[in-house]
Amino acid sequence: MSERLPVRKTYKLFIGGSFVRSESGRYDRIAGGAGGGVNIPRGSRKDVRDAVAAARKASGGWAARTAYNRGQILYRFAEALESRAADIGAERDDVEASIDVLVHYAGWTDKLQPVLGGINPVAAPFLSFSVPEPTGVVGIVAPDAPPLLGLVAELAPALAAGNTVIAVLSGERPLPGLDLGEVLGIADVPGGVVNLLSGRRDELAPALAGHHAVNAIVDASGAADLAAAIDKLAAESVTRARHPAPATSYAEATADPLSRLEGLTELKTAWHPVGA
Amino acid sequence: MATQEQRTKIVWDYAPAPESPEHVRLRDSYGLFIDGEFTGPSDGTRVESINPATEEPVAEVAFAGPGDIRRAVQAARAAQPGWAALSGLERGKYLFRVARLMQERARELAVVESMDGGKPIRESRDVDVPLAAAHFFHYAGWADKLSYGMGGRAVEPLGVAAQIVPWNFPLLMAAWKLAPALACGNTAVLKPAETTPVTALLLAEIIQEAELPPGVVQIVPGDGAAGSALVREPDIDKVAFTGSTAVGKDIQAALAGRGIPLTLELGGKSANIVFEDAALDQAVEGIVNGIFFNQGHVCCAGSRLLIQESVAETVISKLWDRMGRLRLGDPLDKNTDVGAINSREQLDRITALVASGEEEGALRRSVACELPDRGYWFAPTLFTDVAPAHRIAAEEIFGPVVSVLTFRTQAEAIEKANSTPYGLAAGIWTDKGSKAFEVAAALQAGVVWQNTYNKFDPSAAFGGYKESGFGREGGMSGLRPYLRVAS
Numbered sequence A: 001m002s003e004r005l006p007v008r009k010t011y012k013l014f015i016g017g018s019f020v021r022s023e024s025g026r027y028d029r030i031a032g033g034a035g036g037g038v039n040i041p042r043g044s045r046k047d048v049r050d051a052v053a054a055a056r057k058a059s060g061g062w063a064a065r066t067a068y069n070r071g072q073i074l075y076r077f078a079e080a081l082e083s084r085a086a087d088i089g090a091e092r093d094d095v096e097a098s099i100d101v102l103v104h105y106a107g108w109t110d111k112l113q114p115v116l117g118g119i120n121p122v123a124a125p126f127l128s129f130s131v132p133e134p135t136g137v138v139g140i141v142a143p144d145a146p147p148l149l150g151l152v153a154e155l156a157p158a159l160a161a162g163n164t165v166i167a168v169l170s171g172e173r174p175l176p177g178l179d180l181g182e183v184l185g186i187a188d189v190p191g192g193v194v195n196l197l198s199g200r201r202d203e204l205a206p207a208l209a210g211h212h213a214v215n216a217i218v219d220a221s222g223a224a225d226l227a228a229a230i231d232k233l234a235a236e237s238v239t240r241a242r243h244p245a246p247a248t249s250y251a252e253a254t255a256d257p258l259s260r261l262e263g264l265t266e267l268k269t270a271w272h273p274v275g276a
Numbered sequence B: 001m002a003t004q005e006q007r008t009k010i011v012w013d014y015a016p017a018p019e020s021p022e023h024v025r026l027r028d029s030y031g032l033f034i035d036g037e038f039t040g041p042s043d044g045t046r047v048e049s050i051n052p053a054t055e056e057p058v059a060e061v062a063f064a065g066p067g068d069i070r071r072a073v074q075a076a077r078a079a080q081p082g083w084a085a086l087s088g089l090e091r092g093k094y095l096f097r098v099a100r101l102m103q104e105r106a107r108e109l110a111v112v113e114s115m116d117g118g119k120p121i122r123e124s125r126d127v128d129v130p131l132a133a134a135h136f137f138h139y140a141g142w143a144d145k146l147s148y149g150m151g152g153r154a155v156e157p158l159g160v161a162a163q164i165v166p167w168n169f170p171l172l173m174a175a176w177k178l179a180p181a182l183a184c185g186n187t188a189v190l191k192p193a194e195t196t197p198v199t200a201l202l203l204a205e206i207i208q209e210a211e212l213p214p215g216v217v218q219i220v221p222g223d224g225a226a227g228s229a230l231v232r233e234p235d236i237d238k239v240a241f242t243g244s245t246a247v248g249k250d251i252q253a254a255l256a257g258r259g260i261p262l263t264l265e266l267g268g269k270s271a272n273i274v275f276e277d278a279a280l281d282q283a284v285e286g287i288v289n290g291i292f293f294n295q296g297h298v299c300c301a302g303s304r305l306l307i308q309e310s311v312a313e314t315v316i317s318k319l320w321d322r323m324g325r326l327r328l329g330d331p332l333d334k335n336t337d338v339g340a341i342n343s344r345e346q347l348d349r350i351t352a353l354v355a356s357g358e359e360e361g362a363l364r365r366s367v368a369c370e371l372p373d374r375g376y377w378f379a380p381t382l383f384t385d386v387a388p389a390h391r392i393a394a395e396e397i398f399g400p401v402v403s404v405l406t407f408r409t410q411a412e413a414i415e416k417a418n419s420t421p422y423g424l425a426a427g428i429w430t431d432k433g434s435k436a437f438e439v440a441a442a443l444q445a446g447v448v449w450q451n452t453y454n455k456f457d458p459s460a461a462f463g464g465y466k467e468s469g470f471g472r473e474g475g476m477s478g479l480r481p482y483l484r485v486a487s
Helices: A045-064 A067-083 A092-106 A112-116 A149-160 A175-185 A201-209 A224-235 A257-262 B002-008 B066-085 B088-104 B106-117 B121-142 B146-150 B170-183 B198-209 B224-232 B245-254 B280-296 B309-324 B344-359 B410-418 B433-442
Strands: A013-015 A018-020 A027-031 A037-041 A118-120 A126-134 A137-141 A164-168 A194-197 A216-219 A240-242 A265-273 B032-034 B037-039 B045-051 B056-063 B155-157 B160-164 B187-191 B217-219 B238-242 B262-265 B271-274 B304-308 B363-366 B381-384 B401-407 B425-429 B447-450 B483-485
Touching: A013 A045, A013 A175, A037 A175, A045 A126, A045 A137, A045 A164, A045 A194, A045 A201, A067 A092, A067 A149, A067 A175, A092 A149, A092 A257, A112 A126, A112 A257, A112 A265, A137 A149, A137 A201, A149 A164, A149 A175, A149 A257, A164 A201, A175 A194, A201 A216, A201 A224, A216 A224, A224 A240, A224 B245, A265 B433, B032 B066, B032 B198, B045 B106, B056 B106, B056 B198, B066 B155, B066 B160, B066 B187, B066 B217, B066 B224, B088 B106, B088 B121, B088 B170, B088 B198, B106 B121, B106 B170, B106 B198, B121 B170, B146 B155, B146 B483, B160 B170, B160 B224, B170 B187, B170 B198, B170 B217, B170 B238, B187 B224, B198 B217, B224 B238, B224 B245, B238 B245, B245 B262, B271 B280, B271 B410, B280 B309, B280 B401, B280 B425, B304 B309, B304 B410, B309 B381, B309 B401, B344 B363, B344 B401, B401 B410, B410 B433, B425 B433, B433 B447
Parallel strands: A137 A164, A137 A216, A164 A194, A216 A240, A265 B447, B160 B187, B160 B238, B187 B217, B238 B262, B271 B304, B271 B425, B304 B401, B381 B401, B425 B447
Antiparallel strands: A013 A018, A013 A194, A027 A037, A118 A126, A126 A265, B032 B037, B032 B217, B045 B056, B155 B483, B363 B381
16 A cells, blocks of 8 residues: 655735735745745735735724724634644744734733823813824735744734734745745634735835835844835835844744834824813 | 805904014024034025015024034034933923923014914914923923833933924924923934024023033024935934925935934825714814914815815805905914915915916815015915815815815715825814714824814824824823833
8 A cells, every 4th residue: 555645735825815826927946845845936016016905905994893803813813823833834932932922912902002092181171082093004024034933023013903914924934924824814814914925025025115005014024235125115105114123032022012013003193172 | 156255355454463572582693503502604504584474584594504414413412421311300300491481481482483484473372382382391291201101111212313393383393303302311403494493593592591401402494405414414313304295205215224213294185074963163163273274384284175065065155254254464463363474485386286276177266355565475265176186185285275075975074084195184073972983083194183173282192194204292102202112
């Protein structure tokens, strides 16, 4: 009796809740996988535009969910990742830290408003209050390493704050990020809320930063030349740009969670007359 | 239309009630304020600051050259460690002094603000100056409580802040920039706007009088080139800019790759939405305040008036009536509602945009008031039959010009209000509370006024969504742009 032939996985981009090939038809052969090498899609500028459109479409609904509901979905995401930990093509530490980061930020969804907002003691007869709202559509450029935590450390706060995301995955090790798409698919995260693109970072990150429907870009790649290029493109439509150092541990990812969260929120102040 | 146009010609005679400028102590000439002293420009120029209501000079002012800007940054750098090393209480006490001195000199500051910028004395007296003092008072009290304002985090100042302010609220914007920066332990180089430098220089006198350590605040008037040089200085740690979106984008691009924190408070095309269930007379007052306050030279001006179709005719008629009773003229007259346009350049810009509105087919009505012979003036103007694609519906005019659009449903109002790259402010007029809060939540705007407009307070955050900028000024959130989390 011959040994059973394994079913190999076809890696795809994750856009709008669907697993799709790059519209360009391009792929890269990288080391790894059961066959000693796998093909991964090399995303294109058009894929970036499709992913932004999907994220924009999902944005209103995700932002309108209650903080409690978003917290439960993020926690569900952590549960799903824990149950699939063995299936993620990353080191155990990397996966476990990522799970804990998701749990940490799941608890932030309904804390953000009391910490950042409040009623303003204005010197006139008005009820004036300020509340944080999601910035909108966020582009994330993940570092090469660690391949999963480097992504999740930026993804989790973006989602907790109510944003939708397009992420450019680690260039060196995109498989953990692509595997994460399958976890998202079973974690009740609505389609389009997270979009994952593999490919050449130098091609995808500028397309993301220069897209006028992207409201903020978080570049954790640590690449200095890319940072300047991203900033310049971001300036075309006043896109918020941050360049955090790649998080390499749970402690680093959660050392100052508030800065990660507040950088992806907009404070809205409302005024309402009291009395006549 | 004929009856309405006649009605606008009714003139209510008031005796002139000019605020006396006699107590104003203006020098003939002001230097740059660097390292605690007024000094002559080394490579800059001297320029007369013009009263836009009379076209006469207010005072001669030094404009900084690039060498002067460098010198100012160096002075701020040298003073920063000492300023940051003071206890929060002591820093706060200096700022409380500044607030008190501003209150003492409030009348003088208000008169000079109206002379230099053209805004009605009622506004500079009742809004600009008291709010500016209140900002210093508010942030003075934060100086020894910074970590409470930062979610309990340990914090440290950024260092030297480069700050550029616009000409529409010269003293108030200087206070919005300086007060939080200083409270947080930063030192500052502030560049006032080209056409309105004088009250910032009076603030420099106050800072001297309050005996702030030399170098903590530099005030360096100049034109766009000076601002451009300032943000390109190598030894700055923070940039804060209030002004046009176009210049904001230039500054953001100029800082690319430098890792310097930036706050931008940019332009707007804010929607003022009137629902059919609003108290219409109250709404009309709010519309007038929203667009004619400060001649419409307000980044958050309610320049896109969205009226529900069922009441559009009534609201437009009431608004046009009310506009006819606005008093345009001498900014120093306490009865004046609409003052002078800030500069010849701005008047040309407003004139060109209004012309484009007529060319594109919108219906223009301007109040038939007599404009003074000298100075820069623009009659309050209302556009109807406006299409969303018209330039007057999409571009910031920054003048006393309101464009009316209509809507049928709440969803359409929200969609129209949000369909702009800007996101600074919005107004909502309805007597139904649940609707007001629902619409407020759906608007992409940093400030939403419900049954009111153009309200400001030092304790309330102000700033934009989208291309209206990022970062907030005012309140607890106004500390964040001037601090880093200690590692």
